[in-house]
Amino acid sequence: MQQSPVSQSTALIPEAVNAAQESDVVVACVGDLAGLFQSGTVGEGSDTDSLNLPGVQQQLLEALVATGKPVIVVMTGGRPYNLQGLEDKVAALMMAWAPGQEGGWAIADVLTGRVEPQGRLVVSVPKSAGAMPYYYNHKLKSGGTPFAFHFGSRYPFGFGLGWTQFNWGAARLAQNSVPVDGEVVLSIDVTNRGERSGSDVVQVYVRDKVATQVRPLQELKAFQRVALAPGETATLTFTLPVEMFNFTRRDGKRIVEPGEFELQVGASSADIRDVVTVNVTGETRVLPAEWRMLSTCQVQHA
Incomplete structure (x- = not known):
C-alpha cells in the first residue's frame, strides 16, 4: 500500500x-x-x-x-x-x-x-472505532437490548451549538388519530431565553412502534431553523404526510402500515425534548410511484 x-x-x-x-x-x-x-x-x-x-x-x-x-x-x-x-x-x-x-x-x-455558528451534524461522531459502522437510525440489537454506552456517539446526528439557549414548549398534535392517507400536524413553541439573538433547529424524528419488519429506533422526517431575538417566541407547525412513515416491503413495494407512530421532537437525535404518539388508522396502503416525501413547516412569531 x-x-x-x-x-x-x-x-x-x-x-x-x-x-x-x-x-x-x-x-x-x-x-x-x-x-x-x-x-x-x-x-x-x-x-x-x-x-x-x-x-x-x-x-x-x-x-x-x-x-x-x-x-x-x-x-x-x-x-x-x-x-x-x-x-x-x-x-x-x-x-x-x-x-x-x-x-x-x-x-x-x-x-x-x-x-453565529449554525451548523448541525449530518453524521454521528462515534465514541470509538469499535462502534463502526454507527448510525443514528440504527435498530435494536438481538434480544431488544440497546447499544452499549461505548458504542454510542460522542456527538449525535443533528448536534450543534450556537450563541444562546432556548426553551421548548410541549409538542401538540392537531389530531391524535389520522387515516393512512392523511397528514400529521404537530406544533411546538420555542423561546429564546438568552441575552443574544440566535437560532435553533427543531428536528422531528419518527419511530414505527410495531411493524411487520424491524424498523429503526428513529428516522428524521422534518426539521426547521428558527431565528429569535432575546425573549422572543415562535410557534412552529409541521405537516407530515403519513406517506413519509413508509418502508419497503420484502416484495419491493413501498407501504404504510396502520398503527402507533412515535413523534420525537428534539435538538438532535439524542436530545429529544418531547414525545407524542399518533395512531394511524385504516388498511395497509401501497404507495403510488409519486408519493409525498417532504414535510412542510410554518413559523409564526409571537
Whole structure:
C-alpha cells in the first residue's frame, strides 16, 4: 500500500508550543489531506481503520493543550475524528468539513463572533472505532437490548451549538388519530431565553412502534431553523404526510402500515425534548410511484 504523505515527524511541535505560550488564544487547524488512492488521508480509495487524526496531529494538540492556553480546534476533512479525550479539554471544536476557497473567511467570521455558528451534524461522531459502522437510525440489537454506552456517539446526528439557549414548549398534535392517507400536524413553541439573538433547529424524528419488519429506533422526517431575538417566541407547525412513515416491503413495494407512530421532537437525535404518539388508522396502503416525501413547516412569531 502506498504510504500517505502526511509527516510523522514531531520536530516542529516545540516551535508550535513556543508560539502558543506567547499567545492569548490558540487556533489549531487539523484534519485530512485530500488525495486519491492513499496519496492523501481522505478521498477515493483512501479508507482508514482508525478514528485517530492522521500523522502526529494528536501529539500536536496534546502539547498545545498542555500549555494551559485556550485551544480552539478547527477540523477539516471528509470524516469525523476522535480526539481521544481532548474534546473535553479544548475551548472549542469546529468541524469545517471541506469548506472550499471561501472557507477561511467563513471560519474567521465564526471564530471572531461576526456570525453565529449554525451548523448541525449530518453524521454521528462515534465514541470509538469499535462502534463502526454507527448510525443514528440504527435498530435494536438481538434480544431488544440497546447499544452499549461505548458504542454510542460522542456527538449525535443533528448536534450543534450556537450563541444562546432556548426553551421548548410541549409538542401538540392537531389530531391524535389520522387515516393512512392523511397528514400529521404537530406544533411546538420555542423561546429564546438568552441575552443574544440566535437560532435553533427543531428536528422531528419518527419511530414505527410495531411493524411487520424491524424498523429503526428513529428516522428524521422534518426539521426547521428558527431565528429569535432575546425573549422572543415562535410557534412552529409541521405537516407530515403519513406517506413519509413508509418502508419497503420484502416484495419491493413501498407501504404504510396502520398503527402507533412515535413523534420525537428534539435538538438532535439524542436530545429529544418531547414525545407524542399518533395512531394511524385504516388498511395497509401501497404507495403510488409519486408519493409525498417532504414535510412542510410554518413559523409564526409571537
